[in-house]
Amino acid sequence: MKKKSKKRENASEHLELKGFLSFLILHELSLKRLCGDELSANIGKRRGTSLTPGTIYPALKRLRKKKLIAYRRQGRKKVYSLTELGEKELEKLYTLFSAYFYGLKHKIMRKPDKARTEKKKK
Incomplete structure (x- = not known):
């Protein structure tokens, strides 16, 4: 059995939902410093629903452990x-996700439209 390359493992890790949340x-945070509630609300606007504390805070903890984010206390x-x-990690993720979604978009657009295909047959 072949071993996955380190680069390939990282790419597949980021394409998991957990990785996509980290990207978001x-x-x-590249746009503005935010607290957890604000992050949840901002990401929620894009998704259509807010993230629960059980989703956002473990993700923030993982990112802090990896030293990708830091925090300062402002009151509580x-x-x-x-x-x-x-x-630096965000730049890598922009490249990774843009390539992934670009490829996905083109793959979807190449699929024949069932209605068009059936029209041509008649």
């Missing part, structure tokens, strides 16, 4: 920001 968090709130390492 890093993207939001933690305000998160992107680290230099987080900025």
